[in-house]
Amino acid sequence: MKSYKDLSKEELKNEIEILEKRYNAFKAQNLKLDMTRGKPCAEQLDISMDILDIPAKELRKAADGTDCFNYGVLDGIPEAKALFAEMLEVNTDEIIVGGNSSLNLMYDTIARAMSLGILGSTPWSKLDGVKFLCPSPGYDRHFAICELFGIEMITVDMKQDGPDMDTVEKLVSEDESIKGIWCVPKYSNPDGITYTDEVVNRFANLKPKAKDFRIFWDNAYCVHHLSENPDKLKNILKACKDAGKENMVYIFSSTSKISFPGAGVAVMATSTENLKGIKKSLTIQTIGHDKINQLRHAKYFKNLEGINTHMKKHAGILEPKFNTVLQILQEELGGKDIASWNKPNGGYFVSLNTLDNCAKEVAKLAGEAGVALTKAGATFPYGNDPRDRNLRIAPTMPPVEELKKAIEVLAICVQLVSASKLLNQ
Amino acid sequence: MKSYKDLSKEELKNEIEILEKRYNAFKAQNLKLDMTRGKPCAEQLDISMDILDIPAKELRKAADGTDCFNYGVLDGIPEAKALFAEMLEVNTDEIIVGGNSSLNLMYDTIARAMSLGILGSTPWSKLDGVKFLCPSPGYDRHFAICELFGIEMITVDMKQDGPDMDTVEKLVSEDESIKGIWCVPKYSNPDGITYTDEVVNRFANLKPKAKDFRIFWDNAYCVHHLSENPDKLKNILKACKDAGKENMVYIFSSTSKISFPGAGVAVMATSTENLKGIKKSLTIQTIGHDKINQLRHAKYFKNLEGINTHMKKHAGILEPKFNTVLQILQEELGGKDIASWNKPNGGYFVSLNTLDNCAKEVAKLAGEAGVALTKAGATFPYGNDPRDRNLRIAPTMPPVEELKKAIEVLAICVQLVSASKLLNQ
Structure with missing residues (x-):
């Protein structure tokens, strides 16, 4: 995919037109997707159920x-x-x-x-x-x-x-x-x-x-x-x-x-x-x-082995979600020079950096399409990201199908805001 | 029983002699009785066991x-x-x-x-x-x-x-x-x-x-x-x-x-x-x-009714213990004008007041006979009971048989310390 920085004004305008159509189509779906916090999903919690069924007499x-x-x-x-x-x-x-x-x-x-x-x-x-x-x-x-x-x-x-x-x-x-x-x-x-x-x-x-x-x-x-x-x-x-x-x-x-x-x-x-x-x-x-x-x-x-065995079950649920995020980010944003992100080996988040001065606008747009992200800036002291570029994606909670939509919306918003920004430079 | 304050020096000396014999007999038993804290006894904890056997799926x-x-x-x-x-x-x-x-x-x-x-x-x-x-x-x-x-x-x-x-x-x-x-x-x-x-x-x-x-x-x-x-x-x-x-x-x-x-x-x-x-x-x-x-x-x-029903089971275990304490205190100390105490309608303690300036000495003596009481003075700020007279009895934890011994030891100590004090006045 071509870098946005190499696009002509005309090409950027075309991009924006296409992106706006996609954005509006999602908006019309009245989505309500929450990626604000690093919460495990219900399926993850299921796997710990047995902990609570240890008989009382063994807990004394x-x-x-x-x-x-x-x-x-x-x-x-x-x-x-x-x-x-x-x-x-x-x-x-x-x-x-x-x-x-x-x-x-x-x-x-x-x-x-x-x-x-x-x-x-x-x-x-x-x-x-x-x-x-x-x-x-x-x-x-x-x-x-x-x-x-x-x-x-x-x-x-x-x-x-x-x-x-x-x-x-x-x-x-x-x-x-x-x-x-x-x-x-x-x-x-x-x-x-x-x-x-x-x-x-x-x-x-x-x-x-x-x-x-x-x-x-x-x-x-x-x-x-x-x-x-x-x-x-x-x-x-x-x-x-x-x-x-x-x-x-x-x-x-x-x-x-x-x-x-x-x-x-x-x-x-x-x-x-x-x-x-x-x-x-x-x-x-x-x-x-x-x-x-x-x-x-x-x-x-x-012991630790017991914990590690248990964590493999969590990973089995979470890996497809993280892969979904990474795949969509790559498909939508890869090679465009408008965003960067890590592929984490663990943890609960994917951190996305947009172009400078775009994160708040992206979060706002996504929110208006029903995709709630952790507040832009929240990852910095006093909620103040000096470059206004960091967005924290918490992919664990939503089901994969919802997550797909949410990340696609997010990626569209990143492209829209970036293209508009480059157009008006 | 006659007030200690009406006893002659001779009578006090006799009392002390008898009390010392009783004290030493207990001391020879190498008791290890703990009445320091208001802890429920094991039997009380048994009655709550079912709380922990509610199935995990009902706790979600x-x-x-x-x-x-x-x-x-x-x-x-x-x-x-x-x-x-x-x-x-x-x-x-x-x-x-x-x-x-x-x-x-x-x-x-x-x-x-x-x-x-x-x-x-x-x-x-x-x-x-x-x-x-x-x-x-x-x-x-x-x-x-x-x-x-x-x-x-x-x-x-x-x-x-x-x-x-x-x-x-x-x-x-x-x-x-x-x-x-x-x-x-x-x-x-x-x-x-x-x-x-x-x-x-x-x-x-x-x-x-x-x-x-x-x-x-x-x-x-x-x-x-x-x-x-x-x-x-x-x-x-x-x-x-x-x-x-x-x-x-x-x-x-x-x-x-x-x-x-x-x-x-x-x-x-x-x-x-x-x-x-x-x-x-x-x-x-x-x-x-x-x-x-x-x-x-x-x-x-x-609901509260459920709590009250449960608390009746606790009371069933605790009442005999409190009654034991009160009965022994009455038998040993009643009418002697050397101690006062309340008959509580609830809670976890019996508060015993000795003559002024006796509580620390009583607690020390009792401790030496293997009966641990809450530290004398502990019931006052900075551990400082200005009249050095208050002792907190926590009767809930020990079994009734142990409690009987412990309170008897305590009562003997109160009498011993009081009699010595009055003798040396």
């Missing part, structure tokens, strides 16, 4: 004899710790098994630092200003936490191997008010990028000016492969230990997209010293998390 | 069609809201159904006020000082939250009808830094007192100097009766509405001691305006709480 006693029906156990029952330690490649004493939401664990971690500081540091709320680095495009809910607490966000570019580490290294070493950085290091949200070993090493060897600087390592998609050759992510906690900086990273994950979104089990992993600090206030916050649900998950999955 | 769809296996729903599924609204006598739009811990809801509420303020007020962490009133004896975990956040606690006396309202009214109307008060209004922890209607009315008509003053109404034992004639607690939210102050109260409760401690469902009730404020940050904190567990509870209990 944990491996160490703990009565899971009663109060107690702040950091998780042994078998849940063992399961997550294996999944995250950490020791069982580097784990806190949480409640139903890793987002809540991250929120709590920031809230705690704001009110109480970290390992004796000044509470962030008592400082003149606190800043976070936000590799972008990134996860809007990370950014929302910073915004709520008045933490200033600094956008850092995402590259094909991870965040722009030159910038990260420079900023954290110079500015003591930079207290953290948000990372989705594997199958990143939304780009689907896995940080290379070199990037992980550079993270572990950061020399932050702030002693209470922490890497928020949201390993949400650690086992969420879409390929027979899954990406491998270097172990950040080990790398930090090797660099003598084991307190510098908080790792988060959950079974939300393994078992049940909103009713799974979340987990946090970090150095034993960090954990000790966290437990001091966690023991005030709660008597403990839901041990019955922990045991349910541990009994069902047993 | 909420009444409004929500897929409980997927993300979403910040404030609770409709049937859970309805259940708790009935239990707490509030409207369904005055409810947030939470996670597994009402303590966590309370912690979050304070943490939020510290970082973000309440309905636009200055965040408490930005103020020079924040104070809470703490009717005492009270619940140590409430006090621990204040202590963690550096909130100054002011002890207010508990009377037989509730907190000393003259003091409460005076203090809150004079001091703008007083931002809250902790209450366990029904079957209070530890006294087992239910606030009278007059006390509730006086709460609802408080005229706090601080606009962001809130009553933390921990209605933990609202359905936890131990009598055919249960106490009745006046509805505080309604009373506050009648007084034109509906934003002044936060109500908390949970099914922790109805179904599973640590794996039940917690709930918060307050004015719709307060809820709106809370949801603004709650939606940043989490995508939602565990809806599957909400549905499980709603399906099992159905």
Whole structure:
């Protein structure tokens, strides 16, 4: 297909005419397609049903004899710790098994630092200003936490191997008010990028000016492969230990997209010293998390192999959807020099970059044709994509037939907006 | 039985000799009895087993069609809201159904006020000082939250009808830094007192100097009766509405001691305006709480009648234990003028007051004989009981036979310490 940039005005006008016809035909269908959030589809949830049918009497006693029906156990029952330690490649004493939401664990971690500081540091709320680095495009809910607490966000570019580490290294070493950085290091949200070993090493060897600087390592998609050759992510906690900086990273994950979104089990992993600090206030916050649900998950999955087997079922459902997206994007947009996107090996998103200053207009047009996308700009701090070009496609929820239509509409909108833009240049 | 105060020195010495023999006989048994926490016993947990055997397929769809296996729903599924609204006598739009811990809801509420303020007020962490009133004896975990956040606690006396309202009214109307008060209004922890209607009315008509003053109404034992004639607690939210102050109260409760401690469902009730404020940050904190567990509870209990029927089974197990405690206390201590206690109509505790300056010594002696009590002083802010006289007895966990021994040991210790004290006066 010919690059749009090589088209004459006449050719662009013809293109627009054809695209408008196609667009209007879809609009006439009164579509109502939702691709806003990375939610598993109903079929994916079906495969976890058996987790909830484990008989009550098997959910009572944990491996160490703990009565899971009663109060107690702040950091998780042994078998849940063992399961997550294996999944995250950490020791069982580097784990806190949480409640139903890793987002809540991250929120709590920031809230705690704001009110109480970290390992004796000044509470962030008592400082003149606190800043976070936000590799972008990134996860809007990370950014929302910073915004709520008045933490200033600094956008850092995402590259094909991870965040722009030159910038990260420079900023954290110079500015003591930079207290953290948000990372989705594997199958990143939304780009689907896995940080290379070199990037992980550079993270572990950061020399932050702030002693209470922490890497928020949201390993949400650690086992969420879409390929027979899954990406491998270097172990950040080990790398930090090797660099003598084991307190510098908080790792988060959950079974939300393994078992049940909103009713799974979340987990946090970090150095034993960090954990000790966290437990001091966690023991005030709660008597403990839901041990019955922990045991349910541990009994069902047993170990990482069990999780991986389960994830293959998810992949079986998701691969055709991702392939649909990629195929249509290629057919509609390939070679036209108006958009770029990744083929992710896992995760929940396809990230689409349009020409500069087109994303909002594309999302608006698509919305008017009944295709809801994550708000353009949402993948950047303050909802502000400086180049207005990134769109996050969440293909998991809709059935393939709907998805086909939605992506076709999206692709038509990208072409329409791009052609109009080039015509009026 | 003769009052200790009427005994001669000789008679006291005789008493002590007899008591020491009994004490040593128990000590020789190498007891290991734990009455530290208000935990249900194993038999109580058995009666909730069926909740966990509801088939998975019945746990999927909420009444409004929500897929409980997927993300979403910040404030609770409709049937859970309805259940708790009935239990707490509030409207369904005055409810947030939470996670597994009402303590966590309370912690979050304070943490939020510290970082973000309440309905636009200055965040408490930005103020020079924040104070809470703490009717005492009270619940140590409430006090621990204040202590963690550096909130100054002011002890207010508990009377037989509730907190000393003259003091409460005076203090809150004079001091703008007083931002809250902790209450366990029904079957209070530890006294087992239910606030009278007059006390509730006086709460609802408080005229706090601080606009962001809130009553933390921990209605933990609202359905936890131990009598055919249960106490009745006046509805505080309604009373506050009648007084034109509906934003002044936060109500908390949970099914922790109805179904599973640590794996039940917690709930918060307050004015719709307060809820709106809370949801603004709650939606940043989490995508939602565990809806599957909400549905499980709603399906099992159905309504307040279902809860009440279930609570009768708990009462059947607990009444003999409370009766054991009260009978032994009466037999050992009755008429001796060295201790006083309440006969609670519900809740989880018997509160024992010794002579002044005896509680720590009693707890120490009992501990040395293998009977662990909640730390003396724990029922007061900063662990400091100014009269050193209150001991919290938690009779629910041990089997009746163990309980008998434990209370006998306790009663012997009270007599020993009292007699020695009177002898040395």
